[in-house]
Each structure stands twice: as structure tokens, then as C-alpha cells.
């Protein structure tokens with residue numbers, strides 16, 4: 001038999017829109033011993049995770065817990081639990097993940113209504129509100145941060161307008177949670193799905209979600225408990241039961257709630273990871289964490305532009321943690337990415353669909369969003385571009401980024417603050 005070596009993964013600098021580098025404290029938390037899922041030591045951790053998730057989602061919702069599976073498992077769980085066949089759903093699409101929402105809603109038999117805008121742009125909130133008024137859907141499902149195009153759709157007016165019209169707002173905040181404001185209660189969002197492997201800097205494999213009592217009412221109507229664990233009080237004949245067992249939020253909330261209804265076996269090590277990840281987010285402080293993302297974004301943007309490269313999009317709709325760069329004419333984007341990985345151990349991303357081969361996407365999320373990473377990616381990108389025959393402004397990029405960092409630390413000194421942002 002061939003003998004296999006133990007795993008020894010190379011150390012990378014990961015500057016993609018996910019998965020990103022995991023905080024070393026999270027990796028340590030994951031190496032804790034396994035506990036049984038009903039062990040009080042473990043259920044205490046489950047409750048603490050729920051409490052901290054409410055903080056990260058900025059909500060008072062009773063329900064905030066993770067779905068076991070990658071981020072799209074959170075999308076599936078919410079959509080399949082809420083949508084009954086024939087329900088009208090309106091989905092504004094401005095990139096790849098709007099299509100994913102559509103795909104999931106379609107598979108659940110929903111009556112889909114779409115609105116689309118050019119990739120690289122977002123909708124005016126009034127446009128969405130007008131379409132909601134026209135279509136009168138049960139649900140508006142929308143992406144907050146589109147990692148495929150580096151754009152962020154404002155939702156602060158959409159949420160309250162939908163609430164007034166009796167429409168449920170379901171939001172994919174996979175890329176934005178823990179990196180920029182996602183104000184679940186203030187924006188009156190009914191269900192929000194986050195991701196772990198983006199700004200929370202936890203490995204992929206869980207999807208934290210939250211939803212309010214409007215969603216809970218629907219779940220209560222559709223609730224059907226598995227026969228093997230149901231009691232006499234549980235209904236087992238329901239008109240439109242939730243079609244998925246694994247993603248059935250009505251049973252999952254009873255697993256996360258005081259009843260501790262037996263469902264799946266909780267992913268113990270991932271829960272340790274998520275608990276530590278959200279603890280770190282709250283310890284840093286939401287405001288501080290969001291301004292850290294903005295600050296390093298500024299350094300990255302200034303560096304890119306000083307090199308003579310152009311941004312795919314800039315302006316108010318830009319997603320702070322993803323910077324999309326136009327691949328210069330005559331340069332093979334994949335060759336540059338390969339060189340970054342092979343020579344420097346840096347990973348940046350390409351894009352999908354109409355943007356494939358046209359832009360690179362550089363992520364600066366969570367633990368990956370730090371000064372040394374920004375400076376490293378700028379210097380490696382410059383070297384790789386020169387090697388690939390691009391005409392760039394040599395030597396300018398790093399200097400421009402350093403200017404941002406120096407100005408930042410000066411300002412912190414003036415404000416009498418310890419260096420929290422610039423680390």
C-alpha cells in the first residue's frame with residue numbers, strides 16, 4: 001500500500017472574496033475535544049453562540065443560529081422553509097448570487113419575478129420598491145454584498161417599505177456580515193443569512209442566520225415533526241410541510257431552543273470555530289471592525305490606482321471588502337494569478353459570467369484584511385505585472401499605500417488612540 005504523508009498545507013496569503021485566512025484563535029478553538037450534542041457544556045456554547053450572533057446581526061430576534069453547511073445552506077434553509085409552491089418572489093439581480101437565490105427559489109416551486117441591472121451597478125432603492133408595489137410578492141429576496149461584482153445594494157429604505165407593504169425581506173448578507181453594517185432590526189429585514197468564510201474568518205461549513213416572528217409564524221403553520229421523535233402534541237399531518245428535512249427551520253429551532261428536539265448531530269468543531277469567530281468580532285467591536293475594513297480598502301485602492309491600473313467600479317455602491325481591478329489590455333489575467341500563487345503564495349480571484357477574464361477580484365476580509373497583506377499583494381502584483389509585460393507605473397503603488405498608512409497612524413496619534421485599526 002502507498003503510505004500517505006500527514007497533511008501539511010502550505011501557508012498562503014489569501015486575498016479572495018472567500019474563503020479567507022482563518023484567525024489563529026479560531027483554529028485553536030477547533031482543536032478542542034469533541035462533546036456530545038446534548039452535553040450541558042456544549043448546549044451552553046450553543047446558547048452563547050446564539051447570543052453573540054444577535055450582537056453581530058444587530059438584532060433582538062429570538063432566533064439567531066447557524067445552519068450546518070456552507071453559506072448557501074443558510075439560503076436554502078430560509079427559502080425552503082418560507083416558500084410554499086406558487087408563492088410570489090421578487091429577486092433583484094446584480095450579479096451571480098442573485099441568480100443563486102433565483103435557482104433555490106425556483107427549485108422550491110416559487111413563482112419567480114426578476115429585475116436585472118448591469119453587473120457592476122446596483123439598483124436605486126426606489127426602483128426596487130416600485131417593483132415590489134407592482135408585483136406584490138410574498139417575499140423580496142436580495143443580495144446585500146455581491147462578491148461577484150464587488151457591489152453593495154443599499155437596503156435601509158427597501159426593508160421598511162416592504163414591511164409597510166406586508167412583504168417579507170430575505171437578505172443574503174453572506175459577504176457583508178462582520179465586515180460592514182448589516183442592521184437587521186433597523187432596516188426591518190425579516191430573515192438574514194450570513195457566511196463564515198468571509199468577514200468572520202471562520203472556515204467554510206456553517207451559515208449563521210437570523211429571522212423574526214413574521215417568519216416564525218410561517219414556520220409554525222408548516223411545522224411537521226419527524227415521526228421517530230414526535231410526541232402526541234406534535235402534528236404530523238400538515239398541508240404544506242417544509243419539503244426538506246435537513247433544512248427545516250421549524251425543527252431546527254426546536255433543536256436550538258429549550259426543547260432540544262433531536263435532529264442532526266451538531267457539527268461540534270465548526271461550532272467551536274463559529275463561537276470563537278463571533279467572539280473575536282464582538283471583542284474588536286463592530287464599529288472598529290467596519291472602519292478597519294474601510295481603512296485597508298483605501299490603502300489597497302490608492303496602491304492599485306497609483307500603479308496605473310483602473311478599478312472596475314468605484315463609488316458609493318462599492319463593496320468595501322472586495323476590490324475589482326480591470327485586467328490591463330494585452331495581459332493574461334490567469335497568468336498573473338498563477339504567478340502570484342506560485343511565486344508569492346498569494347491567492348486573488350478571477351470572476352464569473354460576463355466578467356470572466358475581464359477583472360481580478362481582490363478580497364480584504366476579516367483576518368486577511370491587514371496591513372502586511374495589503375502591502376504584500378500590492379508588491380507581488382506589481383512584480384507579476386512587470387513580468388507579464390504590463391505597462392504600469394513602477395514603484396508608485398506601495399508608496400501610495402504607505403502614504404495612507406502613515407496618514408492613518410498620524411491621525412490615530414492625534415486622537416490619542418492606540419493603534420487598533422492599523423495592525
Ligand SMILES: *Cc1c(COP(=O)(O)O)cnc(C)c1O
Nearest residue numbers: 070071072097145147172174175
Ligand atoms: C460566498 C457567497 C455565497 C455562497 O457561499 P458558499 O459558502 O460557497 O455556499 C453566497 N452569497 C454570497 C453573496 C457570497 O459571497
